[in-house]
Amino acid sequence: MEGTGVPLVTPFDERGDVDESKLSDLVEWVETRGVDFIVPCGSNSEAELMTAEERARVVEIVVESASVPILAGTGHPGLRESTIQTEMAASAGADAALVVTPFYFSHGQDDIAAYYEKLAGLVSIPVYLYSVPKFTHVSLEPDTIVGLSDNENIKGMKDSSGDSDLFRQEVNLTREKDFDMLVGAGGIYAQALEMGATGGVLALANIAPEKCSEIYDLYKKGDKEGAKILNDGLAELNRGVTGTYGISGLKAAMEMRGAPAGFSRSPHRGVGGVEKEALQSLLEGAGLQ
Numbered sequence: 001m002e003g004t005g006v007p008l009v010t011p012f013d014e015r016g017d018v019d020e021s022k023l024s025d026l027v028e029w030v031e032t033r034g035v036d037f038i039v040p041c042g043s044n045s046e047a048e049l050m051t052a053e054e055r056a057r058v059v060e061i062v063v064e065s066a067s068v069p070i071l072a073g074t075g076h077p078g079l080r081e082s083t084i085q086t087e088m089a090a091s092a093g094a095d096a097a098l099v100v101t102p103f104y105f106s107h108g109q110d111d112i113a114a115y116y117e118k119l120a121g122l123v124s125i126p127v128y129l130y131s132v133p134k135f136t137h138v139s140l141e142p143d144t145i146v147g148l149s150d151n152e153n154i155k156g157m158k159d160s161s162g163d164s165d166l167f168r169q170e171v172n173l174t175r176e177k178d179f180d181m182l183v184g185a186g187g188i189y190a191q192a193l194e195m196g197a198t199g200g201v202l203a204l205a206n207i208a209p210e211k212c213s214e215i216y217d218l219y220k221k222g223d224k225e226g227a228k229i230l231n232d233g234l235a236e237l238n239r240g241v242t243g244t245y246g247i248s249g250l251k252a253a254m255e256m257r258g259a260p261a262g263f264s265r266s267p268h269r270g271v272g273g274v275e276k277e278a279l280q281s282l283l284e285g286a287g288l289q
Contacts, residue, residue, distance in 0.1 A: 005071060008030065011251075011260055016263070026261065034209055041089075043073075043203075073098045075130060097127050098158060103137070112140065120151050142169050149177045157182065182199050208288060244278075251263070253282070
């Protein structure tokens with residue numbers, strides 16, 4: 001996976017059901033704005049609020065609607081569930097699986113490494129590690145990553161820690177391996193590319209896919225300063241939709257831009273008028289309205 005990836009939000013209707021028509025339309029909306037690959041059933045997709053069958057169906061719809069590679073989120077707290085979900089994604093046509101670190105129970109690094117090694121040997125598509133400590137309270141340590149990068153079916157990692165020093169270390173340790181390092185923090189996308197990232201999986205790409213793609217394109221053309229300036233101009237919006245206002249705020253802002261983002265699923269609640277005004281201001285500040 002290279003370039004700009006989007007952890008695609010899942011449109012739900014007012015009853016909380018997956019809105020399959022809007023999901024298909026959303027794939028087209030982000031694709032026409034330049035994303036290089038799509039990640040259904042990630043954190044911003046509200047995957048942990050969906051059943052295994054719903055997640056498999058979402059992947060199927062995205063595969064059917066997309067013309068770019070699909071990196072499907074398939075991680076669960078346990079090996080059996082993750083294996084089943086990954087094979088369901090493979091059957092739907094996903095190109096690879098993004099598997100979050102085991103969560104809920106506490107596990108040591110050796111246990112986590114053994115989990116990934118076992119999973120990689122059981123599934124039929126490549127596995128990408130996914131570290132997102134703010135949700136799981138689990139971090140993959142650099143030595144664990146290096147060891148796993150030698151597995152022929154573990155092809156990369158998404159690091160959503162937001163820690164630029166850690167990301168630099170991870171890139172340096174895996175630089176000579178066949179291992180994609182993807183950054184998951186939109187605020188440091190340009191910086192991560194300069195460190196050696198192969199791309200990013202950015203919540204920000206749901207709301208600003210064309211600008212996130214432009215950051216990557218500018219960097220690849222050698223305009224590192226232009227990429228950084230553009231990235232800096234999106235920083236406040238990124239903080240708003242990934243922190244302050246959360247997934248419901250992200251979806252509200254997307255709808256303001258004409259993207260068919262739909263509703264969030266409970267226990268998420270929609271944002272109010274004051275929040276919508278703030279999001280509108282963030283969009284204007286980023287040059288998106």
